């Protein structure tokens with residue numbers, strides 16, 4: 001610990017969001033710095049790199065107006081922490097954790113570093129308790145469980161927002177008796193680079209929700225670097241609510257593509273060697289440091305479930321952002337432009353979609369005994385129907401066998417009746433019932 | 448001697464500390480985190496730190512330890528779960544709770560478990576290097592303790608293991624201990640590599656039948672996300688016919704490890720019927736754990752694997768995923784501001800990979816035993832593109848290659864091993880063994896299966912143009928059979944009883960499918976109607 005405040009006005013250079021400070025004594029990696037502009041207003045920053053007495057600082061917020069002569073930089077000796085308390089519930093903050101709901105900042109019970117600590121793998125509880133979203137393509141075919149991280153891969157212009165809103169409104173975590181008293185679920189909503197219009201949409205969705213929520217909002221017009229900070233605040237709050245207060249926390253982050261672009265911007269400013277498509281080589285570790293914070297802990301109530309929304313640039317699933325995300329998360333829900341154009345909502349393409357933690361979350365004791373068999377049958381038959389569509393395009397329907405025609409019809413019916421639900425919300429029982437009926441109607445094997 | 452930190456960049460620190468050696472272990476900062484010298488200059492060296500450098504300050508101490516980064520070898524490793532630096536995760540959890548704090552050490556597993564040494568030699572016996580002087584019962588596993596020097600035993604004692612107290616003393620005064628430390632980056636020596644290959648049965652039909660593995664060999668399976676690498680690694684870890692299994696979760700998911708531990712603790716080794724964990728060691732550095740420790744984790748694991756090889760066992764090392772290790776190497780290299788090679792990886796990527804693969808092999812140990820170390824590594828190519836540097840570097844050294852196919856995975860054909868692109872260089876040597884020990888027809892049936900799958904592929908092209916209706920009856924029958932080969936033979940659901948298939952079951956299944964095909968062909972030739980035949984066999 002330092003005994004006195006270290007204040008400097010020895011700025012060597014400023015490049016975009018980066019500031020080089022000279023003749024610094026004993027800087028600390030990642031410590032928070034406070035920057036006072038010549039006009040008196042303040043901004044925060046963080047130490048990124050230290051070489052002898054030269055320190056590289058990343059400025060959070062606008063760097064316009066800084067100069068090398070009158071700007072003051074104070075090194076605070078502390079790394080970034082989040083204020084924590086149950087009083088965060090039903091509040092809204094910006095990307096720097098300042099209230100934006102017109103109310104005063106709460107008084108924290110405690111503070112925790114925003115970067116968190118890695119959860120010891122042997123302390124993790126295997127996730128296996130269903131979260132019902134009300135959407136058949138998820139609940140029935142790509143089941144979400146508490147403690148999972150499951151992104152939605154969307155394309156520009158597809159209704160990922162409406163899907164997120166539907167999940168926010170309807171998501172229900174099945175609770176075991178032992179946890180019954182813990183006090184319901186919480187949504188932590190983290191918005192990164194949202195337009196004003198999008199923000200208004202989500203705000204309404206949050207208001208319609210029954211349970212508690214916390215929002216961290218970084219708008220498109222807000223500082224880029226705050227985009228890197230906001231999810232860390234959100235996750236630190238989520239871990240606190242989950243593991244100190246036993247709540248089931250659903251963290252919805254939109255849009256991770258804006259997060260990655262912010263990362264690229266800062267990396268370029270640091271003149272780092274660019275990796276694929278200009279994104280930095282450490283993006284996998286960086287994303288993992290966020291996504292891996294989802295989970296459950298043995299002998300501890302509460303859970304952190306993560307639903308990030310990723311807009312695939314150019315609809316390309318091999319683009320580094322969805323690609324690295326898919327390599328870290330436990331599956332993905334993939335939206336399809338084609339289904340959307342045919343008026344299907346939610347336009348979930350179940351073939352590339354996957355929930356890797358589904359196996360343990362379904363079946364007798366979790367959902368229903370016949371769940372696995374129904375899901376497998378739907379999947380297999382739909383996949384073969386989809387395959388046949390290519391053939392149909394070449395040889396025409398008349399050139400196909402009766403059996404093949406039946407599979408084509410099944411694929412159509414599956415999309416219209418199971419995938420498409422409009423604004424209707426189905427509980428898991430209904431999802432399984434309509435699925436079963438569909439299979440029976442086509443004389444397809446069910447258990 | 449000691450020094451201080453003068454710079455910090457990502458996972459590396461610059462230290463002012465005279466007299467360090469390259470790869471020397473250094474304790475970094477007040478938290479006493481572990482680090483390793485990766486670049487040496489006269490007075491200033493760069494140390495990669497195996498913990499997060501967040502909150503570390505310039506001016507904090509850095510102290511050379513005079514030793515390299517080592518792991519401790521000896522009884523007590525089996526059934527344990529370590530991090531990438533061989534810190535036991537259970538004891539870390541007991542000491543610090545659910546989250547891992549930087550700088551923690553964790554007490555060694557053998558300190559917590561009572562292990563007894565039983566001497567099989569007595570005072571006055573003369574011993575050779577590599578001869579067992581006694582053993583330790585590690586659960587169901589009998590762990591021999593081998594002499595590392597020759598002489599005549601003066602004293603030897605049964606009883607509780609103690610890292611500090613010698614097990615035996617020789618007449619000339621030398622001492623023998625139960626444990627020793629070995630630098631992870633140095634391959635353990637052996638007398639010679641063996642070139643004869645025995646099969647390594649994995650319990651996966653597609654591998655054992657089409658692309659068999661050999662003990663002492665190596666395999667990679669690259670595949671995009673969700674193609675089934677982890678499930679395949681874990682299935683092989685459960686069912687492979689191997690004395691010891693070392694599993695490294697390298698830069699992957701925490702929940703996966705929880706799942707694996709959960710599964711493993713309730714399963715038995717199908718060959719020995721003993722609890723699965725009693726033959727397994729796990730080393731794990733999940734993607735959110737420090738990146739330098741991820742880089743080290745595969746070396747920690749391979750050194751433990753070599754140790755059991757040297758005791759004369761067959762050892763299987765599984766790593767998921769080698770790409771995450773390579774990325775860690777890249778992150779460190781870029782913090783060192785090294786000249787980047789392809790896709791930002793350091794130019795020494797390929798030689799490091801080759802050096803790692805060279806640690807696989809069937810060997811005659813220093814004392815004349817036979818042991819083997821087989822490696823099965825997953826690779827995660829960005830965008831599922833196999834032309835990337837890690838896959839390519841591995842391809843140059845590996846003995847077998849299972850290409851996991853995104854298309855198959857999307858159809859839920861698992862394991863999604865592409866049967867046209869994959870290969871195994873051990874096929875010839877190992878097939879002989881199957882022919883002799885399982886059944887004469889093994890190779891013949893495999894050849895036939897291959898041909899059928901080939902013909903199916905060409906027929907599919909025809910179908911794309913004319914539809915199935917346009918095919919001849921014999922071809923339609925063949926397509927029905929290959930569909931059965933795919934669904935009933937190549938596909939193997941890891942979540943059911945079918946997850947493990949013994950060589951006999953594997954053979955039986957394919958033999959039945961092909962026999963049914965032969966019978967139906969014959970009847971077709973005699974004038975039976977195809978539609979009838981298809982209905983019967985459905």
Ligand SMILES: Nc1ncnc2c1ncn2[C@@H]1O[C@H](COP(=O)(O)OP(=O)(O)OP(=O)(O)O)[C@@H](O)[C@H]1O
Nearest residue numbers: 327356672673674675676677678861862939940941
């Ligand atoms: N043998 C199998 N039987 C049944 N399902 C399987 C099998 N192999 C894979 N799967 C399915 O595929 C999913 C993905 O598999 P897995 O997690 O092994 O992929 P991966 O290649 O390791 O992906 P990543 O690179 O993202 O880690 C599993 O969750 C499971 O649903």
Ligand SMILES: [Mg+2]
Nearest residue numbers: 676677678699
């Ligand atoms: Mg995997």
